[in-house]
Amino acid sequence: MEQLLHYCWKHRLFPLQQLKTTNGQDVEVIDPGLHNRNAGPDFFNAKVKIDGTLWVGNVEIHDKSSDWYLHGHEKDDHYNNVVLHVTGKADTEVKTANGDVLPQLEMEVPETVERHYQELLQEDQYPPCYRIIPQLSRLTVHSWMSALQTERLEQKTEKIRQRVAIANGSWEQAYFVTLARSFGFSINSEAFEQWALHVPLHDVDHHRDDLFQIEAIFMGQAGMLNTDDMPQRHRKQAEEDEYFQRLRHEYLYLAHKFSLEPISGQRWRFLRLRPQNFPTIRISQLANLYYHRRTGLSQLVDCKTLKEVQQLFDTEATPYWETHYTFGTESKKAEKRLSKDSVTVLTINTVVPMLFAYGRHKEDDRLCDRAFDFLEELKAEDNHIVRMWKQCGLDVENAGDSQALIQLKNEYCDRKDCLRCRFGYEYLRNV
Structure with a gap:
């Protein structure tokens, strides 16, 4: 009360x-x-x-x-x-x-306010304010969506600032961690972030011209070259695989040279993932990006258009992975290139928040504006949250809208925080 x-x-x-x-x-x-x-x-x-x-x-x-x-x-x-x-x-x-x-x-x-509030709390359908959505003015919807979009970017900015602090003030390292996290595509995002924090870029830079050595460090630091962390059925296959043995031998040398400590290979999830999203494939793609010098913050800041962003992240796994998804298990030959949809996800979850956060840090409004422009140019995400709001009658025109609606569900609807929501305000006032 x-x-x-x-x-x-x-x-x-x-x-x-x-x-x-x-x-x-x-x-x-x-x-x-x-x-x-x-x-x-x-x-x-x-x-x-x-x-x-x-x-x-x-x-x-x-x-x-x-x-x-x-x-x-x-x-x-x-x-x-x-x-x-x-x-x-x-x-x-x-x-x-x-x-x-x-x-x-x-x-x-007021009795009507209390009654409407109880309706919101007890409504079985989701979201509980669905009845008011078709009645809302375009101005009300647009202003609230814009605020939610900015709120979501502010939250992501704070997480990037925390990574900068962990990286002792290095925005380059923080960007690499943020990019790696996005390569986890939700299921493995936490594992990718922890992995990236254990990748010493200043040491990897000494071997930047050797893709094999980069992949050895990347796979090794992920714990994927440690057979003790593998399920029994995969262990024997990996140990008999020539490429695996070469990578492991190279990693052991580099780990000794740089005093490297890997994360546990048991962090990674493969179940219920499409093979294209296996962390082995994603790490190899990241190694290729790093080798071609496309994981630097300066390269990102230089991208003025979405086309340039797509070109920046145009990468594929190394040749071994054309016929493998895991070590020692052959598959039908296929190019493991980062798809356009994956690049869109990276743009929404890495490029936009990084430009916004770095723009705030540098007090450069052009970078912040570019972040918003990219969201407006990108098509809206297609997930259960966006589809739910569409069914309520909301127009979802671009990625900015879909990001706003994700923020709305996660931070307001799921918490039953209707009293801080402008849609909830309209429901209490007008329904």
Whole structure:
């Protein structure tokens, strides 16, 4: 109930009659203030008239007045600037740490708002606000989608910043980790990120002109040359494979030279993956990209168009993998080239957030704008989340829209955080 009181105060959903304090003073809300989601009073810098006198300060909201003491606010100096206590039920007088008795406003949640909120919480269909979607104006949808798109990019930017910090300030290393994570295509993304953190690029650079040595380090650091981590049925096949033996021999030499420690090969998932997505194939493709000097941040920043991005990531696995998906098991010969759809996924999950994050870091608005331009040019993703919103009547025109809807589901719908959602606001107000 307290969440609804916050919501009604923030959006000024008050009863039609004159607001009054518990001791009969008239209350006029000039500005409800800035909603604070951190420690301290619930709303900062509110402006309210109480009995004709303008007060500027903070507002605290509780289900019951006695919650003021339950939360220890009477001992906390941060609450001395509260000018009004809003409550669902005024069951006691409240005082600040400096001894002031606070005026209290007993506020009811409008019946329609409470009923609509319960509908959202209890609705079996997904998303619960599906009935309001066809009624929304294009402006409402567009503004919320734009905000969600930016919010998602901000979250990805923060993760990139964390990788930069782990890499001791190296944006190059952070970019390689971000790119590698995207090569995991969800199923193996965590394993790829951990693998990339264990690839010492400054050491690999010493052998940058030798594709075989690059692949040996990449496969070795992934734990894929350690037969102890392999299932029994694959171990014998790998040990009898000439290319595997050559890679392992080379890796053992390089591991000793650079004091390398691999991750566990048991991290990788192969089940329920199409063979083209096997981590062996993806790592070989990354080795080829690295060999051709296409994994550097400067090369990415130089891409002004989507066509240039596609050319940058135009890569294939090394020749051995044309007839293999795993070590020692032959398959029908086929070129293992990164598909256009895969490049699109890389663009959405690596190129766009990296340009946006690096643009923020360099204070270069051109890079940030380019990130948004790429999202608008790319076709929308086709997944169950996007299809769900399409069925509700939302137009999904490009990758920017699909990224916004993924953000909406993950951060609002799944958490039942309808009170922070603009679609939820429209539902509570208009349904």
